[in-house]
Amino acid sequence: MSPAHVLEPTYDTLRRRLLMGAWPAGQRLEAARLAADLGVSITPVRDSLNRLTGERLIVSQPGDGFHVPRLDEAGLRGLLDWHHAIVTMALGRERAGRPDEFQLTGGDLPERSAHLFASLVARARDEELDWAIENAAARLGRFRHHEAAVLAEADKDVGAIERMMDEADSPGLRAAIDYHHDRRRSAVDQLIAASRGGQII
Known part of the structure; x- marks a missing residue:
């Protein structure tokens, strides 16, 4: 688990971007690319993505990564x-x-x-x-x-x-x-x- 002083800002940023519709429905969220964009290691990004999955703000399937939900x-x-x-x-x-x-x-x-x-x-x-x-x-x-x-x-x-x-x-x-x-x-x-x-x- 990432330290709170890194995890919380990472989580907050990703959550805010999701709520603002920064990515279209179905968009794949690549942890490595997000980490580079945010200037953090991949660990807090993965931890944040898992937390957001638990909140149903994104979806994840084994072998398919994280995606913005595509609601019908x-x-x-x-x-x-x-x-x-x-x-x-x-x-x-x-x-x-x-x-x-x-x-x-x-x-x-x-x-x-x-x-x-x-x-x-x-x-x-x-x-x-x-x-x-x-x-x-x-x-x-x-x-x-x-x-x-x-x-x-x-x-x-x-x-x-x-x-x-x-x-x-x-x-x-x-x-x-x-x-x-x-x-x-x-x-x-x-x-x-x-x-x-x-x-x-």
Whole structure:
């Protein structure tokens, strides 16, 4: 195992690149090339790739190396549905009392989305749900980077939920979350094409 002072920055860099969609779906991730690019030895790169495999951010098969996952339409719909189910479950379990005040975050649309849904789920005060939404958001990250190009005014869906955060478990908040989910679910073919570097229709 690599020392933490080398492993953690290596892992963080690779994870951030995956979430940003730096590599297209199906891309083979060669440890030696990544190590040279990052200026580290191959050991922390391999350790990081194995850790990312455990998080399902990349896939690995014996003799075939590490690859960026290649989701089909059913796979992406399933991931979107899982994300939606986590948020819905958290809303139903929200603890009594005044929820933590929601703090808007800067950044691009994927960062805003991840922060928004993590904040919603955090109100349930359930560590399992916190981990699940963080992992689902990470796996959706490379698709979220294409939402603005694929969906007209995608930022307005996120903005509507942000504005309703102080309404807690209101029907309006749930409706806005459902609308956000349905729009992305209906565009999975375009999101997949964009993540593969294909032409967006």
